[in-house]
Amino acid sequence: MNFVRLSLVVAAKDLRSELRTKEALNASLSFALVILLLFSFAFDPSSEQIAEFSGGLLWITFAFAGALILNRSFSRELANDCLDVLVASPVSGAALFFGKALANYALLVAVEIVCLPVFGVFYGVRWTRQFWWLMLVILLASWVMTVMGTMFSALTVNLRLRELMLPTLIYPMLIPALMAAMQLTTLILAGSPVAGDDLIWLRLLTGLAIIFTSLALGLVEIVLVR
């Protein structure tokens, strides 16, 4: 119970700080909207092909925008050496990590939800047809992205080029999760049922979420105390 309570305290602190400054939120949201706008010039929204790569487009946008939120996660603690004070406090590395991941997840999902109607308008895609399936995929894949990103945000926090290092490190590791999310999203946006062999992608996402979360919770203490 202590773990959950302390994680929620850390998450509330991060969300409160972010909602006051809106640094990551504004940057991420505006970046996502600009990418969606630019891609809409590159592709003809009325073409048949749009259905085939809509999932890919959406997840590339989410991955780029997500990196801006995730980058700030631990770097916001550098001002006034707040990270030292947090690590020295009786909060376990796992609770600290989980709290930060929860805050990042809330911000990332919020940006994604705002992007969905914009995506629908720009690309002429009916994204509400299988809304709950789409939400399930977004929630699962975003959690995988959040866990990986938060972990690597902790790992790269003391690097000068952390803004560059984080995406460079996490994108290759996110390939399986992004592939699964893109496949499922394309299916869902095309109105096809998620069934049969396609369920393997959902299982893959669930598996990755469990594996990455367990690894991150187990290893974060080593990352924070060097």
Place this chain on the structure above:
Amino acid sequence: MAAVAVDGVWKYFGDFPAIREVSLTADSGECLALLGRNGAGKTTLLRILAGLSAASRGGIRLFGQDARSVQARLRTGYLGHGIGVYEELSARENLELFAKLYQLQNPGKLAGEWLERTGLDRAAGSLVREFSRGMRQRLAVARAFLHEPGILLLDEPFTALDDRAIQLLEGLLQAARERGAAVVMSTHQLREALELATRVSLLVRGRVAYSGPRTAEMLADPGWLYRHYGEAT
């Protein structure tokens, strides 16, 4: 049982040993001043004590517990080079946050008491980014003492403090020692440190060159220790 027990600690950064087989202790109610020139290893040792860095070899026990254990950290207060408070939160929110992290009862009431004690009660709802330097320092001191720690780890505590914050810190340190807290502080400000210290450890290039009680000679002549045990040894 010593409040702080450091036993044969080494710390390497790559191949470079920043701390070399350091052993020292501080009992409850004692104030141990870690002295030494820049690069002597004082901050590295304090960071290991605070659980921010792991020793490469050797052991650290705080009240008999591992320095990274929750029990040890619940009883430890750390004031490092940075003030360790959030600019985008108010003074009250900062103190409430740390009261919750230290699992204290009634965080709101406690935050209010400490804001009053540090003279920040009128600015309780203001964001820290609007604070003057002196106000931030007093808030940082309140943050470190909030949970009445049994061990206080202070890294250059008097550097850059204004008069009011120095007065506050000295008063709180005195009160902490009277209730039995052990204080370990690193400093360059010899006179202030020696006035507060009951024990002194001089670090030279990562090694303990002198460790023992603070003597009248040291107090009368703060340079005495460096002349007898400093770089020449």
